[in-house]
Amino acid sequence: MATWQCVKQCGACCHLDPAERPDLDEYLSPAELELYLSMVGEGGWCINFDHTTRECRIYPNRPRFCRVEAEVFQDMYGIEAEELNDFAIDCCRQQIEGVYGDRSLEILRFDRAIGL
Numbered sequence: 570m571a572t573w574q575c576v577k578q579c580g581a582c583c584h585l586d587p588a589e590r591p592d593l594d595e596y597l598s599p600a601e602l603e604l605y606l607s608m609v610g611e612g613g614w615c616i617n618f619d620h621t622t623r624e625c626r627i628y629p630n631r632p633r634f635c636r637v638e639a640e641v642f643q644d645m646y647g648i649e650a651e652e653l654n655d656f657a658i659d660c661c662r663q664q665i666e667g668v669y670g671d672r673s674l675e676i677l678r679f680d681r682a683i684g685l
């Protein structure tokens with residue numbers, strides 16, 4: 570069975586372009602939505618994303634909506650803990666394919682890392 574993990578030097582989910590996420594107001598509180606929109610920078614990328622290292626500059630203090638954690642996903646998307654693995658895999662694959670392409674090195678690395 571594939572087991573979700575975040576792969577290093579990906580960062581696809583740090584591409585925040587609201588045009589590609591039309592349902593933001595359905596799972597973010599008004600304050601979170603404001604924070605989210607304030608983080609959208611050039612080309613739709615998060616202003617905290619370091620393009621050289623492909624890492625988050627504020628990782629320990631990143632917002633709640635950046636965290637793949639059971640409690641957060643239950644709260645935001647109504648996903649139960651036992652569904653989290655498959656849901657997170659789908660989210661990552663969708664985001665990676667959207668940002669880097671479905672034949673990208675990033676999607677190959679992700680699939681290999683999770684055991685697909």
Ligand code: SF4
Nearest residue numbers: 575576579580582661
């Ligand atoms: S899309 Fe998934 S694998 Fe890529 S950085 Fe985000 S959480 Fe990690």
Ligand code: SF4
Nearest residue numbers: 583615617618625635
């Ligand atoms: S705060 Fe960090 S983890 Fe969240 S979108 Fe920005 S760069 Fe990515």
